[in-house]
Amino acid sequence: MRVTFCQCVLAITLVINLVILYYGSKLQKQIVQRHHHDLSVRGGSWQHPFSRSTGVTILIREFEDFENHVAEAIQSFLQQRPDQPLVVVADHLPYPPLALAAVPNVQLVILKPSPDQPSHISKPEFYIQTDYVVLVPDGVQVDSMRPLDKMLEEIKASKGKTVMVAAPVHSLSPLQCLDVKVNLREWTITYRMATSSRVCSAVQGNAVVLLPSKNFFNLSAPFLRPLLTSLFIQTSLRGWTVRILEDISFPVSHQPLFSSSHNQWKADNLGKTNRAQLFNTFGIKRVVLEDERQQWYGCSKETPRCFGTVHDDTPEYLYENRWTPPCCLKALRETAKYVISILERTGVRYWLEGGTLLGAARHQDIIPWDYDVDLGIYLEDIPNCELLRNIESGSIVDEKGYVWEKAIEGEFYRIQYSELNHLHVDIWPFYSKNGIMTKDTWMDHKQDVEFPEHFLKPLVPIQFAGFTAMAPNNYKSFLELKFGKGVIENPEYPNPTLRKLEQAK
DSSP: OOOOHHHHHHHHHHHHHHHHHHHHHHHHHHHHHHHHHHHHHHTSSOOOTTOOEEEEEEEEOOOBTTBOOHHHHHHHHHHHOTTOOEEEEESSOOSSOOSOTTOTTEEEEESSOOTTSOGGGGOGGGGOOEEEEEEOOTTBOOSOSHHHHHHHHHHHHTTTSOOEEEEEBSTTSOOEEEEEEEEGGGTEEEEEEOSOSSEESEEESSEEEEEEHHHHHTSSOTTOSSHHHHHHHHHHHTTOOEEEOTTOOBOBOSSOSOSSHHHHHHHHHHHHHHHHHHHHHHTOOEEEOTTSOEEEOSOOTTSOOSSOOOBTTBOHHHHTTOOOOHHHHHHHHHHHHHHHHHHHHTTOOEEEOHHHHHHHHHHSSOOTTOOOEEEEEEGGGGGGOHHHHHGGGSOEEOTTSOEEEEOTTSSOEEEESOSSOOOEEEEEEEEEETTEEEOSOOOSOTTOOOEEGGGGSSEEEEEETTEEEEEETTHHHHHHHHHOTTTTTSOOOSOTTTOOGGGGO
């Protein structure tokens, strides 16, 4: 049987059509699957993350997974407004699971990335399509949307003058206005009662806070907990204020947030842990509360110091435009006072040396960016102090936990704050040679020079770090001999070739 030319063309055409149909069907299937995946991760129709509507998204972040009222809060909002968008944000998948299955307009976002998912899955900003976001704490259960609508009206009416509005949770728990001063250079936050009762930089109390989505997501870390503490630290650095709405409040569940004292204890401990982690993330070591009490989140005798080995006289924090962490200054003051008290008690003649004396002359304290304390002593007085005398046989941990040892760098002594925390006081033994004070170990420091003994006869008292210490007489001339003219009046970092003081301003 002969195959004609027309039959060949027809057969080829049929094959081509079958191939097109097969791959077209396969492509269509992939598109449908991708669309279904998009719907599953979005909880609704796919939209670009920056195509926003003029409404507000309710965001619930502050809750504990072991016991919460998140599902009830969501239900209360949706009963009042079924199309209300809600986003729940958690560090990890909550367990026990939240009862959110098949709830429309609700998206659960897990901040912890998953290696099998695209990056946007763990980014809450991808799911918020409204111009405003309202931060709602656990326990809120509304019976009306009027408070939320009132907040939205208030912030829109301000025409950009008000960045945030806040309303109390429960009418019997009024909010207090606080002023927050964040000094990153000194690792410190200071809270004060605000002069205004309505407009300030932070609120104290259980609050619902509304602000523009673009502002919220332009913060460095919008989802760190405790949420409002984190929020107001970041907004105060940007000069934003919050307005308290006193005529509205949000109701709470009739059931207590935690049903047992054990769960309350767990929540309290997690709150303290979150607070400490927050301050560690932001580099905050000292918090001054509105009642003047201080809280410390830096190093202690039980932890290493806050910075590593210092290279070229320039500690790492100077490159971060920061000064010595306040917990380190506190430990240095304690160590200096303790060591000096022992030297005085045992009859060892000492004086403030180098940059330590410069700090006393300029600040009556340690220089704000210094990292150790230097003392000079008479070599011949060492036998008077049992601790110094016995160091030659090895390091000594005294009854207060301070570590006395001979420095490995040369003929001088080092007293460390503790075995773990190596903040320290260096003691440099000098001796007189033809009326000139000299020593056996010299470091590569500009100020490490010999000097006439007459500066030590007599030694004079000087205020330093909250107590009285001894210093060379005519200490201005002493310092200018070591550092150069005008050293007291013209502060500079120890190695200005690497880092200049004006760079930190």
